[in-house]
Amino acid sequence: MGIGDRHLKDVGPSENELGQLLVSWRERLDPRRIPGIDTQRRRLRPGLTQQEVATLTGVSVTWYRALEKGQQADFSDGFLQRLTMTLRLDETERGMLFRLAVGRTPEPTRLAVDAAVDDSMQALLDAQLPNPAYITNLWWDIVAHNEPQADWFPWIPYERNTMRWAFLYPEAREQLVNWRDDWADPFLAQIRVAIAHNPESKELKKLRDDILAGNQEAAELWRENRSQVHPDGDIRRFRLPHHQKEEVPVKIMALAPLRNTQLRFIVLMRDWAPRQP
Known part of the structure; x- marks a missing residue:
């Protein structure tokens, strides 16, 4: 620009x-x-x-x-x-x-809401302490999270969508270690599968279109036609804000509540296993 x-x-x-x-x-x-x-x-x-x-x-x-x-x-x-x-x-x-x-007022920034996310679901999020945990809807808007999530992801008050943050905000490249291969590529693969399973979703298609229009590397990766259903069990590295750029390997635990399987319950667990040289 x-x-x-x-x-x-x-x-x-x-x-x-x-x-x-x-x-x-x-x-x-x-x-x-x-x-x-x-x-x-x-x-x-x-x-x-x-x-x-x-x-x-x-x-x-x-x-x-x-x-x-x-x-x-x-x-x-x-x-x-x-x-x-x-x-x-x-x-x-x-x-x-x-x-x-x-010359105009923007739409207010706020987390999405979902009827399936009640007090008991929030209590389950809070029970994951000290691990960050959050819930997203079908098109990756965050609908609930615990306090460690807000500490690891200080962008939450400004952008409620995890995919938009990852692709459309330069700060994401600083926090997501090996951004292109470990994060961007699998994220796009997940979006592709979500659209295939929910072809009627206008929100998913708009998410895809906004990301591809706003990020040239994402457009290049999209043409590789990769698919991934979920990140459950993946180990990726995250650079913590406010912590002298500490890099933390995390294991992504991805779950779905039976009451609404379109929701994603994500827990980021520190992976303490020693890395192979």
Whole structure:
């Protein structure tokens, strides 16, 4: 994404409310708590740089600088949502970002709900402590989770869909170790099988189309036509946020409640088995 040759109109300093907010939002962040920021190679100081924000939102630093300067352009909802997560904006701040950037209020961000997820199901999630655990619906919206899940996945308040996060947010590549082979490839294989089993689902097809349109590598992998039903038993590596980039091998335990087999009950268990050299 970039400005290209589009005509841009500069806004005077006193009028550039969006730019002033963006500067204050990025300068208040703790870089140690943001996946993808190498705090060992930069002088530790509060806030993110323009370059870091640009990288984490998938745009050029020239493009992002123009945004902070108040130059007008067409901003996609996808970019504004990535910026919301990168800057860790709350719902009020997110509304300000959309209103000042595109002149409208966004749809509220909230977890999906499912009638099958009741208090007993939440209690089962909480019983998995200290392992992160969560439940997704057929098209991978998170409908419930426990507290460790929120610690491992700080993006949950900003993006409720695990597949969209994995493919459309640059931060995912920092947390999912060996992103292309161990995560992206099997995730797409699961989406392919889910669509084959549920061809009437508009949500699954939109999920596929949005991912393939928004991620070139995903489009390339999709053409390989792989299939995978579930990740149960797979061991993959995850880089923990807020923990000095600790890498944790996890075994994925995937279950389905009999009351609604379209739900996925996922537990991420640390794999303590010694790795082969």
